[in-house]
Amino acid sequence: MIKAGIVGCSGYTAIETINLLLRHPQVEIVAATSRQADGSRLSEMHPQFTGRLDIEVENLSPEEIAERCDIAFCCLPHAASAPVVASILEQGKRVIDLSADYRLSTRELYEQWYGVTHPDAQRLGHTPYGLPELFADQIRAAKLVANPGCYPTSAILPLAPLFQQELIATDPVIVDSKSGVSGAGRTPKLGTLYSEVNESFSAYGVGTHRHQPEIVDILHRFTGKSANLIFTPHLVPMDRGILSTIYVRPQPGVTATHLQECLQEFYDRAPFVRVVNHLPATKHVTRTNFCDMTVRSHGDWIVLISVLDNLIKGASGAAVQCLNVMYDFDPTIALLDS
Numbered sequence: 001m002i003k004a005g006i007v008g009c010s011g012y013t014a015i016e017t018i019n020l021l022l023r024h025p026q027v028e029i030v031a032a033t034s035r036q037a038d039g040s041r042l043s044e045m046h047p048q049f050t051g052r053l054d055i056e057v058e059n060l061s062p063e064e065i066a067e068r069c070d071i072a073f074c075c076l077p078h079a080a081s082a083p084v085v086a087s088i089l090e091q092g093k094r095v096i097d098l099s100a101d102y103r104l105s106t107r108e109l110y111e112q113w114y115g116v117t118h119p120d121a122q123r124l125g126h127t128p129y130g131l132p133e134l135f136a137d138q139i140r141a142a143k144l145v146a147n148p149g150c151y152p153t154s155a156i157l158p159l160a161p162l163f164q165q166e167l168i169a170t171d172p173v174i175v176d177s178k179s180g181v182s183g184a185g186r187t188p189k190l191g192t193l194y195s196e197v198n199e200s201f202s203a204y205g206v207g208t209h210r211h212q213p214e215i216v217d218i219l220h221r222f223t224g225k226s227a228n229l230i231f232t233p234h235l236v237p238m239d240r241g242i243l244s245t246i247y248v249r250p251q252p253g254v255t256a257t258h259l260q261e262c263l264q265e266f267y268d269r270a271p272f273v274r275v276v277n278h279l280p281a282t283k284h285v286t287r288t289n290f291c292d293m294t295v296r297s298h299g300d301w302i303v304l305i306s307v308l309d310n311l312i313k314g315a316s317g318a319a320v321q322c323l324n325v326m327y328d329f330d331p332t333i334a335l336l337d338s
C-alpha cells in the first residue's frame with residue numbers, strides 16, 4: 001500500500017485529490033496538512049469525508065510529511081510550494097506538485113512571469129510535465145512531477161499532435177478560454193465573491209496570464225516548435241469546467257477532417273481524451289477526468305474546441321493519473337468511476 005500525504009488540504013484541489021484517492025485500492029492517505037485547520041478532524045473541515053477518512057489535520061513540516069509518506073500531493077499556491085517540495089524530495093520521497101512552481105523550463109521564464117526568485121531552480125527543465133498523454137515515459141521514472149495548469153491542459157492536448165505533425169501553422173494561434181470560478185481556488189478573494197461573478201462574464205489577465213508561457217513552453221518541449229500564441233481567459237459564473245475555443249490556420253491542403261482524424265489516431269489509446277464529433281460542453285465532463293475535443297472549419301481557419309473539469313483533468317484527476325503511471329498501475333484506477 002502506498003502511503004500518501006495531502007499538503008494544503010483545505011483547498012479545492014486537495015478535496016478532489018482526497019476524493020479520488022479514497023477510491024484507489026493501492027493508496028492510503030496517512031497525512032493531511034493545513035495551517036488554519038491544525039488540530040481539527042478532516043471531516044470537520046470537509047464534512048463530505050465523514051465516515052470515509054477520519055484523520056487529524058496537522059500543520060506538519062516537510063520533514064514530518066516525508067517521514068510518514070511515500071508520496072506527497074502538494075496542493076499549495078505557487079511560490080509557497082517549491083520550498084516544501086524541495087524538502088520532501090531531499091528526504092527521498094516522491095512528489096506530485098499541483099502548483100505552477102516546476103512547470104516552466106527555465107528560471108528566467110519562471111521569474112519573469114511569477115515575479116519571485118525560484119528557490120529550487122535547478123529542477124526547472126528536468127521535471128516532467130504531468131500530462132501522461134504526452135510525457136508518460138518521463139513521468140514513470142520521476143521523483144517529482146509538475147502537474148499541469150487547467151487552462152494549459154485544455155489547449156496543449158488538442159494542439160500538440162497537430163503541431164507535431166505539422167498540420168497547422170504555429171503563428172498565429174488564438175486560445176480563447178472560459179473557466180468556472182473554482183479555478184481561482186477556495187482561498188477567498190474579492191473577484192470571486194458570489195455577488196461579483198453571478199450573472200456576469202468577464203475577461204481577465206489579458207496579455208498577462210501565466211498560463212500563456214506555460215502553453216507555449218510545453219508545446220515547444222513536446223514538438224520543438226515555438227508558437228506565437230494569444231491566450232485570453234474568461235471567468236464564467238459556474239462552479240467548475242473549462243471550455244477553450246482555439247483558432248488556428250491549417251497548412252495548405254489540410255482540412256478539418258484530416259485534423260480530426262489525426263487527433264483520433266493520436267489519442268486512440270488514451271483513456272481520458274475523447275475526440276468527438278459533436279460540439280463538446282463542460283457538462284459532458286463535469287467531475288470526470290475526460291478532456292473532450294473536436295475540430296471545425298471556418299473559412300480559412302480551423303476552430304478546435306476542448307472541454308475539461310478544471311479540478312479533475314485540470315488538476316487532481318491528472319495528478320492521480322500521474323500517480324498511476326509512476327507506480328505502473330492501470331492508468332484508469334480511481335478515475336473511471338468518478
Ligand SMILES: NC(=O)c1ccc[n+]([C@@H]2O[C@H](COP(=O)([O-])OP(=O)(O)OC[C@H]3O[C@@H](n4cnc5c(N)ncnc54)[C@H](OP(=O)(O)O)[C@@H]3O)[C@@H](O)[C@H]2O)c1
Binds near residue numbers: 077078311315
Ligand atoms: N483550482 C483549480 O482549478 C486549479 C487547477 C490546477 C492547478 N491549480 C493549482 O493547485 C494549487 C492549489 O489550488 P487550489 O485551487 O486548491 O487552491 P486553494 O483552494 O486556494 O487552496 C490552497 C491551500 O494552500 C494553503 N496555503 C495557502 N497559502 C499558503 C502558504 N503561503 N503556505 C502554505 N500553505 C498555503 C491553504 O491551506 P491552509 O491555509 O489551510 O494552510 C489553502 O487551502 C495552486 O497552486 C493552483 O494554482 C488549481
